[in-house]
Structure formats: structure tokens, C-alpha cells
Amino acid sequence: MLVDSIEIKVKKNDAIKHIFRKTPLISKIDQFNRKVENIHLEYVEYKVLKFEIVSKKKNKNNFRCDDLKHKIIVMVNTYNGHSKSVDFVPVTVKRYIAKSCIKKSNIKEEYIIENVKNDIINHFNDKVINSSIDKKILKNIKLLEISSIYKPYWIGNYNGKEVFVDA
Template sequence: MKIESIEVRKSQKEALKYILGKIPLMSKVSQFNTVVTDVHLEYIEIKVLNYEIISKEKTNKMFRHEMKTNYITMLVNTYNGYSESVDSLPNTTRRYVTKSYIKKSKLGEDDIIEGVKNEILNFLDQKNNSLDKITLQNINIKEIKSIYKPYWVASFRGRSILLEA
């Protein structure tokens, strides 16, 4: 499957060293040198959502209203639901990845779109309560795109450990 993914910044060796450094010493001793096994790359889908926010703003000139259009770009991790607003998209490259190395999304696309829209509305309502000059008219989704973020996955005592690549 050809995907657009964020560049891998950590090598497998660096990831393994980091994971081993995070395991407590007593755990290593009491587990009789249990080792980290099966270190491999997996990709998690990140939805890029571009929203258009249309608002009406009061101006001081004779109480006229002026229509304003703003755009906001949100990144949403489809595996855990974490979302963030960004000014620019991360650098991506196109590559071929086997479907088995792509983590299945736990959230539906419609749920993601509505959830992020509600987050934006709540944020704007909190911000607007202090201003009372802006009236929100509409929020429209303009573009939906998928990019993939690489993670190193390691198995330690039957549990999966995820680490950003």
C-alpha cells in the first residue's frame, strides 16, 4: 500500500536503547533478564482536517457587521483520538508499506470530524465569552487527508511498547 508518511527520525537501535533505558533496574533483575523482542515499525493514521470558520464581527463604525473567514488545520490521531491544531503540516514522504504494519483505526471518520468540530466550537465559545464582538456563523470541513506517523513497536513480557520513530 502506498502511503504518505512522516519521516523516521530514530533508528531501530536508538529506539531499543531508549526502551531499555526506561525499564527499571529491579524489573530487569527480578525478571531474569527478560529482553525486549520483536522491534519493528508500525504506522498510525493521522487525519488532517482543514476547517473553514465563518464569523460575523462587530466593527466600531456605526455598529456594522463584517464577515470574516478563518481556516484552521487539525491533526487527529485515529488510534487514540489525540488532536492538535497546527500552523503547518509535517514533512512527509511517499512509501510502500505492507498493510499488516498499519495499525487499525479505533475511531470512525464521521466521529472524528464531529468531535473536532465540537472541540473548535467549545474553544471559540470560551474565547468569545470575554469578547462578545464575534458571532460564529458556520464551521465547514474543507479537506480531509490521511498521513501516517511511524512508531517503533517492541514486545516486552507480552506487552506492546510504542515509541515515536
């Protein structure tokens, strides 16, 4: 499958060392120096959502207000649901990846879009409530573009649990 993916920067041996350094000393002693097993490379899908937010300043004369347009880029991890706003989309390369190496998404695309919109509205409302100087009214949220990129992770098995390390 041809996809956009982020470049791999961490080698397998470095990932093993990183996991071993992060393991607490008590766990190493208690579990008889178990090592990370079955380390392999998998890709997690990230949805990149680009929104346009239209707002206007709240003042006494609403007829003379100009609309303010803001563009926001949000990246959402489809495996665990974490999202964050970014200034720009990471640099990607086209790569062929086997479907067996792609981590299955746990969240549907429609659910992601609605949750991100609700988060934007809540953040905007909190900002308006906390700011007494610059009051703004949210007029519209429009989804401009949605795309997928894949981020590589080294995944190992340590004592029956999956351990993720950025690749």
C-alpha cells in the same frame, strides 16, 4: 499500498536504547532484566482536517460587521483518538507500505469529523465567555479538506505490553 508517510528518523537500535532508558529501575530488577522483544516498524494513520471558521465581532451594530475567516489544521491519531491543532502539515514522502504494517484504526472518519467540530465550537465558546474585550459570534464551520498521512512507530513488546517509540 502507496501512501504519504513521514520520514523515518530513528533507527531500530536507537529505539531499543530509548525503551530501555525509559523503563524504571525497579521494573528491571523485579522482572529479572526482561528486555524488549519483537521490535518491528508499524505505521499509524493520522487524519489531517482543514477547517474554515467564519465568525464576526459582536457589537451594537450587527449590520456593519465584517466576517472574519480563520483556517485551522487539526491532526487526529486514528488509533487512540488524540488530536492537536498544527500550524502546517508535516513534510511527507510517497512510500509503498504493506497492509500488515499499518496499525488498524479504532475510530471512524465521521466520528472524528464530528468530534473535532464539537471541540472547535467548545473552544470558541470558552474563549468568548472568558474574553470580555473581543466578543465574537461563531457563524459557520466548514470542512475544506481531509487527507491521511502515516506516521512510523517502532513497536516492541515489554512484559506483555506494547511500547511505542517515534521512528
